[in-house]
Amino acid sequence: MNVRRRLIPGTALAVATALGLGALTACSSDTGAHRSGKFDVVASFYPMAFLAEQIGGTHVHVTSLAQPGQEPHELEISARQAVGLEESDAVLYLKGLQPSVDDTVAQSGVKTKIDAASLTTLEEHGTEVGGHAAAHDHDHEHSRVEDPHIWLDPVRYAEVARGVGKAFEKADPKHADAYRTNTDALVKKLDALNTRFEQGLKNTKSKVFITTHAAFGYLAERYGLTQEAISGLDPESEPSTSRVRDLEKMAKADGVSTVFYETLVSDKAAKTVARDAHLRTDVLDPIEGIVKGQSRGRDYFEVMDANLAALRTALGAK
Numbered sequence: 001m002n003v004r005r006r007l008i009p010g011t012a013l014a015v016a017t018a019l020g021l022g023a024l025t026a027c028s029s030d031t032g033a034h035r036s037g038k039f040d041v042v043a044s045f046y047p048m049a050f051l052a053e054q055i056g057g058t059h060v061h062v063t064s065l066a067q068p069g070q071e072p073h074e075l076e077i078s079a080r081q082a083v084g085l086e087e088s089d090a091v092l093y094l095k096g097l098q099p100s101v102d103d104t105v106a107q108s109g110v111k112t113k114i115d116a117a118s119l120t121t122l123e124e125h126g127t128e129v130g131g132h133a134a135a136h137d138h139d140h141e142h143s144r145v146e147d148p149h150i151w152l153d154p155v156r157y158a159e160v161a162r163g164v165g166k167a168f169e170k171a172d173p174k175h176a177d178a179y180r181t182n183t184d185a186l187v188k189k190l191d192a193l194n195t196r197f198e199q200g201l202k203n204t205k206s207k208v209f210i211t212t213h214a215a216f217g218y219l220a221e222r223y224g225l226t227q228e229a230i231s232g233l234d235p236e237s238e239p240s241t242s243r244v245r246d247l248e249k250m251a252k253a254d255g256v257s258t259v260f261y262e263t264l265v266s267d268k269a270a271k272t273v274a275r276d277a278h279l280r281t282d283v284l285d286p287i288e289g290i291v292k293g294q295s296r297g298r299d300y301f302e303v304m305d306a307n308l309a310a311l312r313t314a315l316g317a318k
Contacts, residue, residue, distance in 0.1 A: 042085045044093035044101045046071035046289045048101050048116060049149035050300050052092050054186045057166050059175040063088070065101060069291045071264045077104045078131045090114060090171055092164060096122075096140055097148040112171040119163030120156045122146050125217035131220035152286065153218035154197065154304070158190040170184065193304055205316030208254040210247060210279075212261045212270045215286035225315070230259075230269045242268075248277040262282035263294045282310050 031303055038061040043049035045066035052062045066072040077085075077100045085091055095275050105113055125147035151158040163182030169176040176315035201223045209220075214229035214302060228247060250256070251273075261270035267281070268286050274281045284305050285295060296306035311317075 008300075011212045016066075016244065019077055039168070042088045042110075043090045044091075044098055045075070047300065048092045048285060049093060049159075051116075051161055051164050051186075055161065055168055055179055055182045057178060057182050059172070059178055060168075066252070066289060068289050069294075070289060071262065072288045076100045082108075083201060085110060090167070092116065094150070096146055112167060114164055114167045116150070116160045116164070120159040120185075122148065122150065123217070123221075125214060146173075147214075147217050149215045149279055149286065150218060152304075153222050154190045154194040155222060156218060158187045158194075160187050161190065173265070189301065193301060194222075196305070197308055199276050200312050200317060201225065201315070203318040204312070206249070206255045206257070207315065208256055209284075209314055210251065210256055210259045210270075211284055211310065212259075212267070213265065213286060214263075215288075216284065225311075228256075230273060244273055244276070247273055251277045251279060255316075256314075258282050258310075258318070260310070262286055262312070263291055264289060282314060284310055 008199055010019055011258035011278075039056065039059055040061050041052045041056065042064070043052050043064050045064060046068075049062050049064040052060060056062065056261040063084060065077065065085075066181055068074050074280065075098050082104050086108050088110055091110050093105055093112045094116040095102050097119055124145060133179070150160065155211060157179055165179050168179040172179070197219075206224045207224060208228060210228045212230045214227065214231065216227045219225070220227040228250060230243065230247065251259075254278075257279060259270045259277075259279050259280060261267035263283065264286075270281050273279070283296065284293055287295075287300055287303050290297075290299065290303065295303055
């Protein structure tokens with residue numbers, strides 16, 4: 001099930017066709033497709049672009065559809081982007097996160113289409129997720145949809161990395177050895193990150209954390225925590241009054257100290273809950289886009305380590 005259940009006006013690919021691909025192709029030099037002399041990959045948003053760059057190394061040219069600072073769930077593919085995708089050697093995306101991307105990829109003639117969601121297992125998550133969620137007796141109902149935020153679990157992200165590496169090897173066999181070596185190196189780093197999270201979150205005073213956006217369900221399950229989200233998997237959805245009241249009661253009962261917000265959406269809801277429940281606020285970054293000067297780190301690993309430090313502080317790690 002898609003995170004966003006809304007009607008999308010005709011795809012950008014259809015627009016490109018209507019306007020004439022020939023005319024648009026002359027304007028699409030910024031896509032880099034078939035002009036770099038490398039294996040050209042179009043990635044849907046930052047976590048996919050990061051994988052492509054880490055695995056492809058010097059042999060790939062990567063273009064990201066979602067730009068830094070852009071909320072990827074809301075991305076609408078432009079006609080120029082559709083043309084660039086059509087001219088690429090491969091597209092790497094995560095089906096279910098960006099409906100506009102899903103539609104454009106489905107209609108494109110790209111030979112190598114890599115769906116990250118097919119390379120690991122997805123689960124249905126709601127606003128309350130994690131190892132201790134079942135013990136909570138709340139009166140409200142949890143709507144549950146398939147959660148695409150797999151990159152926030154280093155183990156699942158490593159599974160995806162292996163699948164992407166194999167896809168690159170098959171599509172560009174002359175550089176297969178390099179892709180295999182780079183994939184092994186990336187998986188090793190992700191394994192080390194998983195170990196840091198396991199050790200860092202093993203002994204904490206609390207196991208419950210509150211976020212604005214229900215992006216951290218896989219992370220919570222992996223490390224025995226419970227994520228309580230103000231809104232659901234849609235970062236722009238508005239919480240109900242009953243949900244806010246419930247969170248305030250839960251925060252007091254479970255010794256919650258912090259309400260986490262993120263960089264790409266409004267922090268209004270987080271500050272409202274924090275003020276009413278007398279809690280502090282801090283950033284927990286879902287790494288949907290690295291923003292210079294806002295993100296706590298320059299790449300996926302630095303931001304994940306910053307997230308670990310923030311969780312350790314909020315949960316009272318020993």
